[in-house]
Amino acid sequence: MSDPQPDYLGLAGKSVIVLGVANKKSVAWQVAQGLIACGAEVTFVVRSEERRASVQKLIGSRPVFVCDVEFEDQIQRLREDLIATGKKFAGLLHSIAFADYSDGMKPFHETPKRAFLRAMDISCYSLMALSNALKDVLAEDASVVTVSISTTRMASENYGYMAPIKAALDSSLAFLAKSFSRFSRVRFNAVGPSLLKTSASAGIPGYIDSYLYAEQVIPRKAALTTEEAANVAVFLLSPRSSGIQAQNLIVDAGMSTNYFDADVIRRAMRPE
Template structure:
């Protein structure tokens, strides 16, 4: 069967491509392979220049979601093209860890609110701005995490931000349902090898630990997360709404693996 995902000829806006390791890039190239037309949105002219080789011959627009006027310009640019948007990939997150990792209770108001604005509220702002450009059955997919209730020190204060992002899916679904059938879902991968994650203190050790906890003994790949996102963007997932689909290769079922327990107890003895 050809075009199983029914994505041929669909227009998908993909935000957040930074380099070849980006989740957004894996999603975008898979969409292209499935026959979709991708409109790329990056956060700055500098990022547009740094990705010029990677995104050669593709349409790339600039929008820093911290600024409403840039979101409005993105909407106007897409409207002027007269195209209908069948999907939106919201793949952006930022947290200010410039002072290093601190206990959660020492998070500053400025740090927290900036992270909420860029990593969570930007989904609301983009969805609202593009509502008249969306196809009535458009699919919006954001990138979350596999769990927001595990207090991992090396993730800083981002888990509560992602929890707000997950909750927003239900409320966007409800409010959009008064005039459309636009769907809002999230992909929640466990630890991935990306350029952004490489800068998080202690992340590499956590990644290596995840590889031991996952039953298959190998971590989730970025492509595996991207494949789920592409499915959620496709009409084939039309019955899935307001969900975070965890992509953790079974890590969450195996925290009490007997070999890991034995290793910890042996180390402590």
């Protein structure tokens, strides 16, 4: 039997940037906790000064920087702030997404252009913009991980235009991996969870019903937890995933294998 390896993931002492913590329900928060448990040093980046004040209460003295990715000057300021730390970062978690559902859900073909392009800017283009701006602070073999979804081919009305945007995010992984390969070994991957119970998802009209339905379809009859998705992100951020590049690693507790569960079909076709 081999000796135990307390730092099996190889994250102890590594510095990792985590973008997107809103509160303790955030995927980014759970990823950060997993990284810290593995001995990594986490640098937090949040959207606003108000968010920084609330996150600082959760993390104490750990550094928190502010960057609203809609604004190029703030991305450049983040670059300068991180350069000033003198660190090389072994990983970057991009857990940022936004869609405006304040007017309720519209049929997909009625999606407002402005809403679509803003969501694309924040949810997809920001990964490209941040990767480019921060390339000089990333280690030569750093791992960049974003948060996608388990499928972009299911036309869920209450997710609407965000699915095509996540599809663009998934596609960008291959192009980022290719372009970065010209000067580094930086990897770009995504974790693709099924429905999660987060504060952000709670703002999607009809999401709760979809979440409860997912629980019925998942073979174990229990929804995927945020921690389960975060654990996969931690793995992707670690050197142990060095052979994985330009992939969306699906984490759905088997939901995609069980859409035609006999009990679910019976209840749908013969409601009592």
